[in-house]
Amino acid sequence: MSQSAPAVNANANAVNAEPTRMSRTSIATVCLAGTFEEKMRAAAEAGFDGIEVFEPDLVASPLSPEQVRDLAAELGLTLDLYQPFRDLEGVEESVFQDNLRRLEGKFQLMQRLGVDLILLCSNVGTATSWEDEVAVDQLRRAADLAAGYQIRIAYEALAWGRFVNTYEHAWSLVEQADRPNLGVCLDSFHILSRRGDVSGFRAIPGEKVFFVQMADAPIMLMDVLSWSRHHRNFPGEGGFDLVTFMRELYATGYTGPISLEVFSDIYRQTESVRTAREAMRSLQWLDDAQAGEAPTHPTGWDFAEVRAAEPADLAEVLTQLGFEDHGRHRTKDVHLFSAGHARVVTNDRTEAPLEHAGGSVIASIGLQVPDPRTTADHARALHYPKAWRANRADEMVLRGVQAPDGTEVFLAPTSAAAPQWVAEYGRNDGGRVAGAAAPRDAGAGTEPAGVVAGDGLILGIDHVNLAQPWQWFEEGVLFYRSLFGLEAQVSNDVPSPQGLVRSEVMRTPDGAVRVPLNLIPHGLDPGRSSTTRTVTGQIDHDELRLKAAYPQHVAFLASDAVEVARRARARGLRMLPVPSNYYEDLAARFALDEAFLAELRENDVMYDRDEGGEFLHFYTRTVGTVFFEVVERRDGYEGYGAGSAPVRLAAQYDLDRQ
Ligand SMILES: O=C(O)c1ccc(O)c(O)c1
Numbered sequence: 311m312s313q314s315a316p317a318v319n320a321n322a323n324a325v326n327a328e329p330t331r332m333s334r335t336s337i338a339t340v341c342l343a344g345t346f347e348e349k350m351r352a353a354a355e356a357g358f359d360g361i362e363v364f365e366p367d368l369v370a371s372p373l374s375p376e377q378v379r380d381l382a383a384e385l386g387l388t389l390d391l392y393q394p395f396r397d398l399e400g401v402e403e404s405v406f407q408d409n410l411r412r413l414e415g416k417f418q419l420m421q422r423l424g425v426d427l428i429l430l431c432s433n434v435g436t437a438t439s440w441e442d443e444v445a446v447d448q449l450r451r452a453a454d455l456a457a458g459y460q461i462r463i464a465y466e467a468l469a470w471g472r473f474v475n476t477y478e479h480a481w482s483l484v485e486q487a488d489r490p491n492l493g494v495c496l497d498s499f500h501i502l503s504r505r506g507d508v509s510g511f512r513a514i515p516g517e518k519v520f521f522v523q524m525a526d527a528p529i530m531l532m533d534v535l536s537w538s539r540h541h542r543n544f545p546g547e548g549g550f551d552l553v554t555f556m557r558e559l560y561a562t563g564y565t566g567p568i569s570l571e572v573f574s575d576i577y578r579q580t581e582s583v584r585t586a587r588e589a590m591r592s593l594q595w596l597d598d599a600q601a602g603e604a605p606t607h608p609t610g611w612d613f614a615e616v617r618a619a620e621p622a623d624l625a626e627v628l629t630q631l632g633f634e635d636h637g638r639h640r641t642k643d644v645h646l647f648s649a650g651h652a653r654v655v656t657n658d659r660t661e662a663p664l665e666h667a668g669g670s671v672i673a674s675i676g677l678q679v680p681d682p683r684t685t686a687d688h689a690r691a692l693h694y695p696k697a698w699r700a701n702r703a704d705e706m707v708l709r710g711v712q713a714p715d716g717t718e719v720f721l722a723p724t725s726a727a728a729p730q731w732v733a734e735y736g737r738n739d740g741g742r743v744a745g746a747a748a749p750r751d752a753g754a755g756t757e758p759a760g761v762v763a764g765d766g767l768i769l770g771i772d773h774v775n776l777a778q779p780w781q782w783f784e785e786g787v788l789f790y791r792s793l794f795g796l797e798a799q800v801s802n803d804v805p806s807p808q809g810l811v812r813s814e815v816m817r818t819p820d821g822a823v824r825v826p827l828n829l830i831p832h833g834l835d836p837g838r839s840s841t842t843r844t845v846t847g848q849i850d851h852d853e854l855r856l857k858a859a860y861p862q863h864v865a866f867l868a869s870d871a872v873e874v875a876r877r878a879r880a881r882g883l884r885m886l887p888v889p890s891n892y893y894e895d896l897a898a899r900f901a902l903d904e905a906f907l908a909e910l911r912e913n914d915v916m917y918d919r920d921e922g923g924e925f926l927h928f929y930t931r932t933v934g935t936v937f938f939e940v941v942e943r944r945d946g947y948e949g950y951g952a953g954s955a956p957v958r959l960a961a962q963y964d965l966d967r968q
């Protein structure tokens with residue numbers, strides 16, 4: 311395909327034009343854990359077309375350049391780029407002479423490897439009193455040296471480059487140097503971390519873009535070098551607008567590989583095959599998203615399923631909250647409780663790892679989607695593992711998929727009425743219904759479940775909060791984004807007695823589905839020595855459940871949280887106690903009516919207010935590691951109660967130790 315007239319290339323997304331698609335995929339070896347050879351094998355196994363050879367990986371490898379070349383050929387990988395070469399330009403002539411010598415050595419090495427493209431980072435250290443003309447001249451001479459080796463140079467502006475730190479500046483030097491084997495490398499991190507304007511890509515002819523490196527990152531306020539070296543992540547896992555980046559890139563006419571370059575403290579220590587698969591998935595998401603193919607959003611919650619070490623306790627808490635007990639499933643050891651549109655399935659199947667952890671876990675969530683088959687097919691295309699349960703022929707089968715943390719996500723058809731599967735639960739199954747709570751907890755305050763049918767105050771599920779083992783948090787973000795189109799809200803660090811908990815809410819634009827992901831602090835992870843054990847990249851269920859056994863909760867939306875609290879307390883519910891200091895602080899923050907404040911305090915109900923509206927909510931006692939929250943949103947309040955989470959975590963920690 312001819313690439314002439316580049317500056318006015320057709321916009322890839324112009325009307326009637328087929329969207330441009332990713333032509334080739336590549337990944338820098340620095341993204342992956344392991345030895346150089348393991349990295350290459352992981353990239354090949356995940357289906358990448360090529361790799362970027364990251365110099366420190368090669369230098370540390372026992373493989374000779376020729377062996378690397380042969381291994382790549384055997385694995386079907388192209389070696390797309392050699393990198394990085396540092397601090398070449400903008401220097402004194404004597405220094406430059408030495409730099410050329412260094413560079414020529416790399417060219418000879420690249421010939422042995424069979425790589426014809428080198429990445430040159432803008433000078434971060436040795437450049438002295440900058441004149442563009444000096445740098446232009448030196449870039450030109452470097453290109454001329456490279457030409458003798460049939461090598462091309464891609465010049466990349468590092469965000470912390472001493473003089474050149476924007477792609478516009480890098481392109482200006484490359485344009486002036488005017489050599490056919492000298493072009494630019496566009497790296498999304500360096501550009502977007504500085505809030506660069508990607509519409510300027512159109513000034514660059516597509517064939518002068520020699521290479522493209524993609525990385526996402528959480529939005530952070532920190533020095534850009536540390537941010538880049540430790541916190542990059544794969545497209546769709548962070549907060550950059552990579553979709554616009556890609557569209558503007560394609561508008562230049564660029565047809566080369568899209569490569570991933572992710573420096574991440576997490577991915578450097580997680581299993582490389584799994585990471586490479588995640589990396590490939592991130593490119594699939596990006597390719598679809600830039601082409602305008604967005605996943606369909608879930609329309610609401612079908613159910614949440616809690617697997618409990620102490621199911622009788624769960625049944626007690628739910629009935630105290632006003633849930634109706636629908637009894638046991640016809641064939642399975644699960645019970646259904648409902649209030650309004652909120653449905654909670656409790657699973658009595660205890661598992662050794664769960665009991666060992668003393669925990670319960672949110673084993674699955676059910677999301678209503680317009681077309682479960684389409685979403686399930688999409689999940690398969692993204693290579694997310696299937697989740698399934700044994701079903702009898704006459705039972706409704708829900709398609710399911712495993713989230714990275716092991717939570718199973720079932721796909722149900724959108725329905726305003728109660729789902730069909732509710733009929734599979736029988737109210738009268740030999741006394742197990744109300745009796746579920748009886749053996750251990752019979753006594754004052756426990757009413758038979760049938761008596762406390764849903765009282766209309768609880769409307770549905772508001773959100774389900776899932777604890778994420780630290781190594782899979784970013785994968786969780788991409789999972790909910792790529793499969794369900796949930797968007798990440800700005801993340802928030804919540805102090806707890808056992809560490810700082812990073813919290814990021816994934817939600818649909820209309821708020822119908824909200825999934826706050828909470829990152830479990832490293833120190834709390836009992837399985838942290840075993841993160842590289844699953845060499846196949848397959849998810850080990852029991853181990854995951856064990857890791858996921860941290861406080862998680864289902865929050866119900868109510869029309870009147872104080873009233874729900876009052877009635878639940880009358881039925882004997884133990885709330886999570888809220889300390890008096892919290893209410894004193896509340897009184898200082900907001901001018902609240904005395905009587906109202908007293909009512910909140912009396913019922914352990916917490917409160918927040920913002921420009922949007924007001925928020926009233928309370929937490930129940932914890933059963934194993936699962937608890938429930940009841941929230942009331944007034945006047946379109948969209949948050950989750952600023953200041954409540956640290957108080958909750960401290961209270962739960964205290965209770966745990968009693
Ligand atoms: O952090 C660095 O030095 C570095 C090196 C090479 C790159 O391509 C890059 O984006 C950053």
Ligand SMILES: [Mg+2]
Nearest residue numbers: 466497523571
């Ligand atoms: Mg780069």
